[in-house]
Amino acid sequence: MPGKDFAPRITPQETASLTDAAVGDLAQRLAHRLLETPSHPAPDDPAQALALLRVLNHLKQATERLQQEAAVAAARAGAGYPQIGAACGMTRQGARRRWPGLFHHSPEKPTEHPTMTTPTRPFDVLLVEDDIADAMLIEEALSERGARNLVQVTDGVAALEHLRAPDSPRPDLIVLDLNMPRMNGRDLLKVLKSDDDLQTIPVVVLTTSTAPDDVTGAYSSHANAYVTKPVNLEEFEQAVQSIDAFYLDTATRPRP
Numbered sequence: 001m002p003g004k005d006f007a008p009r010i011t012p013q014e015t016a017s018l019t020d021a022a023v024g025d026l027a028q029r030l031a032h033r034l035l036e037t038p039s040h041p042a043p044d045d046p047a048q049a050l051a052l053l054r055v056l057n058h059l060k061q062a063t064e065r066l067q068q069e070a071a072v073a074a075a076r077a078g079a080g081y082p083q084i085g086a087a088c089g090m091t092r093q094g095a096r097r098r099w100p101g102l103f104h105h106s107p108e109k110p111t112e113h114p115t116m117t118t119p120t121r122p123f124d125v126l127l128v129e130d131d132i133a134d135a136m137l138i139e140e141a142l143s144e145r146g147a148r149n150l151v152q153v154t155d156g157v158a159a160l161e162h163l164r165a166p167d168s169p170r171p172d173l174i175v176l177d178l179n180m181p182r183m184n185g186r187d188l189l190k191v192l193k194s195d196d197d198l199q200t201i202p203v204v205v206l207t208t209s210t211a212p213d214d215v216t217g218a219y220s221s222h223a224n225a226y227v228t229k230p231v232n233l234e235e236f237e238q239a240v241q242s243i244d245a246f247y248l249d250t251a252t253r254p255r256p
Contacts (some may be wrong), residue, residue, distance in 0.1 A: 005049040023059060030055045035126075051210045068099060080144050092233075102137065122149045123248045124161065128188065130180045131153040134229070138175065138206075140239035145248075156183025160191065163198060171201055173247045175240075176223075178207040178214060183214040186217060193222040202247050206240070 015077070067088070074084050081102070085095030125148055129135045135152050142148045149169065151160045160183075162168050178185035185205065192198045202224045205213070210228050218226045227243060230236045247253075 021094065027052055027055045027059060052222045054114045071095070071099045071102060080140060083222065096136070122148045123173070124169045124171045125151070125244075125248075126159065126174045126176065127152040128154075128159045128180070131177070137236055138234070138240050141237040144237075144242055145241055145244045148244075155180040156185065156188030156191070158182075159188055172253055173244075174201055175205075175243065176203055176205050178205060178209055178218075179227075186214075186221070189218060189221045189223055202251070202253070203245050204247065206243070 001024055021242060042118055071084050074087070081092040081095045084099070084102070085092045088095060088098075090098070120199060123146075125142060127135060127150060129138065139150055139152070142150060151162060151168075151171075153162055159174075163171075176185045176189060184226070185207065189205070192201065192203060199222075203222075204225045204227060205218045205223045206227050206229060208229050215226050224247075230239055
């Protein structure tokens with residue numbers, strides 16, 4: 001990420017060697033303490049080896065708990081899944097599967113992420129999306145662009161309830177899926193663009209559908225843009241960031 005240096009100061013091989021030595025020494029000392037035996041037990045006595053296995057198992061569990069805490073701390077400090085995965089020797093997809101939800105989204109309270117740039121205030125984005133995995137990808141992509149207050153709801157009814165609640169901030173951008181329960185994106189778009197209070201909010205349809213009728217229908221209902229979700233993960237995130245860059249950085253937005 002620009003402006004962030006997550007590179008280690010020593011090589012992975014040096015890190016592995018130092019870690020193995022430190023963990024091995026710690027495990028041996030803990031096993032000796034548990035057994036209260038001399039440092040050099042009889043070679044045919046399995047007690048020492050079994051105690052060491054028990055200790056190593058507990059160390060593994062402790063490591064997993066500490067990794068979870070470190071991943072959360074890294075995300076809060078501005079690292080994305082690519083950097084977190086690289087630190088653990090796995091892909092970004094592997095890191096996302098291991099620690100889902102590091103970039104938390106909530107239908108109740110906006111989530112502000114660390115900034116790369118510093119706008120006068122965090123941008124407010126309403127995400128109307130019922131697919132949890134896609135919502136996580138969208139939130140991560142937005143968080144890498146700068147400060148965002150993101151509210152995610154799962155259908156059109158919940159979106160209207162949020163937009164019409166007296167204490168809800170007015171979104172700078174609405175990102176809208178089409179296929180959802182209760183009220184789908186097609187019907188919500190028609191409501192938004194016929195409402196005098198809401199019709200000036202930019203609405204970008206982000207959906208898997210490539211059907212010509214859906215594209216034509218969205219623009220006929222005055223969607224500001226129609227973007228088809230790419231299958232490729234990196235292209236998906238690039239598409240979201242391109243939407244964000246244009247509507248929140250480049251385009252002039254109407255005053256509240």
